[in-house]
Amino acid sequence: MGKTTLKDVGDYVGVSAKTVSNVVNNTGWVGDELKERVHRAIVELGYRPNAAARQLRSGRSGMIALALPDLAQPYFAELASAVVRAAAARSITVLINQTNGDFEAERRIADGVGIPVMDGVILSALALTARDLTHREDSMPIVLLGEHIGESAFPHVAVDSAKAAEAATNHLLASGRRRIAAIGAQSDAPRETADLRLAGYRAALAGAGITPDPTLVAFVNEFQRADGVAAMKGLLANGADFDAVFAFNDLLALGAMHTLISRGIRVPEDVAVIGFDDIEEGRFATPPLTSISPDKDAIAHAALDLLLDAGKPDPTRTVAAQSLETTIPFQIAKRASA
Amino acid sequence: MGKTTLKDVGDYVGVSAKTVSNVVNNTGWVGDELKERVHRAIVELGYRPNAAARQLRSGRSGMIALALPDLAQPYFAELASAVVRAAAARSITVLINQTNGDFEAERRIADGVGIPVMDGVILSALALTARDLTHREDSMPIVLLGEHIGESAFPHVAVDSAKAAEAATNHLLASGRRRIAAIGAQSDAPRETADLRLAGYRAALAGAGITPDPTLVAFVNEFQRADGVAAMKGLLANGADFDAVFAFNDLLALGAMHTLISRGIRVPEDVAVIGFDDIEEGRFATPPLTSISPDKDAIAHAALDLLLDAGKPDPTRTVAAQSLETTIPFQIAKRASA
Known part of the structure; x- marks a missing residue:
């Protein structure tokens, strides 16, 4: 069985190949009733417009x-x-x-x-x-x-990363948390994302009249789960005193939460955790992760x-x-x- | 500042453009010492070989x-x-x-x-x-x-999906589990993966002299976390009696585990769970997920x-x-x- 052509479709409907081409490419004038018959024939005969030829005509590759x-x-x-x-x-x-x-x-x-x-x-x-x-x-x-x-x-x-980070921190403040750790600061470029989220975190603390405690800000190399684990282990090893964590992305939050739970620290009873990104993984975590959800x-x-x-x-x-x-x-x- | 050319590099080193080209394309014979001088000049002058021209020569796009x-x-x-x-x-x-x-x-x-x-x-x-x-x-x-x-x-x-599924089920059997549920069977094509893993699960049960219980096999539409949740809820709603789960991928396993834990069923004490794929997410789950790890x-x-x-x-x-x-x-x- 050969490939269905424009002419096959035209013959089937009883019109010229040119008319079928007009329907396919939305050019020329073709009445609605005829258009529908052509479209039906295209489906019935299994005609597939030649993408390469269309591309040449439109000047676009798609x-x-x-x-x-x-x-x-x-x-x-x-x-x-x-x-x-x-x-x-x-x-x-x-x-x-x-x-x-x-x-x-x-x-x-x-x-x-x-x-x-x-x-x-x-x-x-x-x-x-x-x-x-x-x-x-x-x-x-x-x-x-x-x-x-x-x-x-x-x-x-x-x-708006800074605004979103401020909202995340305000969410923790609104539930009565006052000793909020931040996980995800970065010291090497590129670090625009980390800097904006840190600025938003600080703005929220300032808005609540809380002096930021630098010992509650944990630096990371990357935004991976293992970095969240390392950051949380570091905070705990330093004896940091905190009742909430804002992690700059969900992987950091999931890594931090993994460490908290494995140490017998309850989430959210002892430490509330909020992330950023709303990846699907967080929705099925134990406990499910609250997160900034960009659209x-x-x-x-x-x-x-x-x-x-x-x-x-x-x-x-x-x-x-x-x-x-x-x-x-x-x-x-x-x-x-x- | 114009774009650095082969000739610029050659002039800098004191050789012909052709010699530089030989170094860049690894053609002709160029001594090691000269090669190194050319490479240094390339870096110092910021010369970047023209990918398109190289592509034409090699006949490959890279x-x-x-x-x-x-x-x-x-x-x-x-x-x-x-x-x-x-x-x-x-x-x-x-x-x-x-x-x-x-x-x-x-x-x-x-x-x-x-x-x-x-x-x-x-x-x-x-x-x-x-x-x-x-x-x-x-x-x-x-x-x-x-x-x-x-x-x-x-x-x-x-x-080898069947062999890996058999190994996963044998792992559960080796720890003394006998009522092993399978999550991930599929009834619609394409279902090669699901069928092979189901066959491996059944082979392992047969090897242990266990008659497979069809009420322990849960069907899914896709291999997503939400399908694992739905499958586990179905098993529990049907009153299925099981002490272990082999899920046909990690997302199904994580969804199933999420439902078990939220119902107060302990993993692995009450129900052991093994998945397939060894995605990073499983390593940081609570509890961390045992899984078939393809290389x-x-x-x-x-x-x-x-x-x-x-x-x-x-x-x-x-x-x-x-x-x-x-x-x-x-x-x-x-x-x-x-």
Whole structure:
């Protein structure tokens, strides 16, 4: 059995191949009734439009690249999944690139090296700075995710990390906790995320008239479960006195909670724990983890909107670069841990 | 400042551009001492070889595609991360495609539609069958992951799911458990994985002289945490009597464990739980999850070896197709839950 062609569909319906083409490509004028007959015939005959030919006509490949630091981090895996679903609803295929936060890998993908068929790239950068992007003004559209490249000539989608961190800390304060530890401070660049969340934590304490206790701030190398374990062990070894923990992401929170429970410290009775990211893992943890929940689907849709509509640099906006930012809302997903 | 060229590097060292090119591309003969001077100059001048030009010379793009059903499943996210790391060690960039197990998405990626620059594709298929791949004998190299497409003319990397499931069940039997529930049976295709793990579970029971109790086998729609919760609630609601659970993946195990603990049933004292995949999440669960641990790095390296060396179909081997299979070893990661 040969491949079904436009002509086969036309013959079946009793119209020309050109009319079928008009229906498939949404060009020319075709009445609604005829359109429906053509669509039915397409389904019945199993006709599949030639993607490559359509691509030549539209000048678009229908593919975009999504570059992320690490898929083994559930936040990025869930975000990637959300972008793929949102793109599929627009018939766009996403090819995902894991950069490991490596400068050269991020630069290659931002420059589109080796990926000439892409309509654009969504990049969650760790190493690249705004300066590394200035040369690419005529390249394919790009949208940036997260807070690392805060100000540039390119559109940018992020949650207000400081505000969300303040809300997380206020949630602990509202339940009567006063000795709140923070897990996730960082001393090496890139550390924009950690710094913003630390600032939000401090702002909440200041708002409650509490002097921040530096011995309650735990530093980490990365935002992984094992770092949360190490940070909590460090706090306990130092004899730190705390009744709550704000961890800068859910993996840190889950690692910290794991250590608390294995030491016989009850969550939330002895120590309340709140995280950040609302990954699915936290919802099934024991106890289920309260967390800042950024709207990942909203991030996915906003990034796609920007990429497809306005992903090109706008030279008139370089001065007021922050106006290129799209801030995504968050909620507090309240569960048993805090 | 213009872009540094081969000639700039040559001028700096005092050799021809051709000699620098030989060092960059590892062609011709260049003495070690001169090689080192060229490499130093490359770093000092910030010369970056033109990837596109190198690609034209080598006939390779240095990029491969990896297609997986769902990155929000930690097993696939961790596997993708392992493939990216293994490929990076060979200077190969991986573009990842989430198919959602959709037939058309899997076929597009298997046919290389829209991705002309790829050197090959690693595909973990859910919907595609061996028959859907027969037409692509002259296409780019492909390597299949997992058990869904068991027999085809293409190389294939998988863990022996039945044998691993038997080992998991034997682990529970060895600790004296006799009423072992299985969570993860499936009634709809694609269900190769579920059927193989169910067969392994039954083989272990038979080996111990235990008649399998069908009321202890719980069916699921997907292999997600929520399916594990639903399956465990079903077992408990039916008054099933069991002292252990073999869940067909870790997410099912974590969902089941979540329900057991929230009902006050102790793990492992009342019910031992073992999973399959050894995702990082299980290691930090309460209690830490015992699991079948496939060697994900070995899967990544085997797939890359096959793709780059022998990823083309071998018509002489279509009869004995199973000899194209590479079976990856597994271990039991013993933790507190079983």
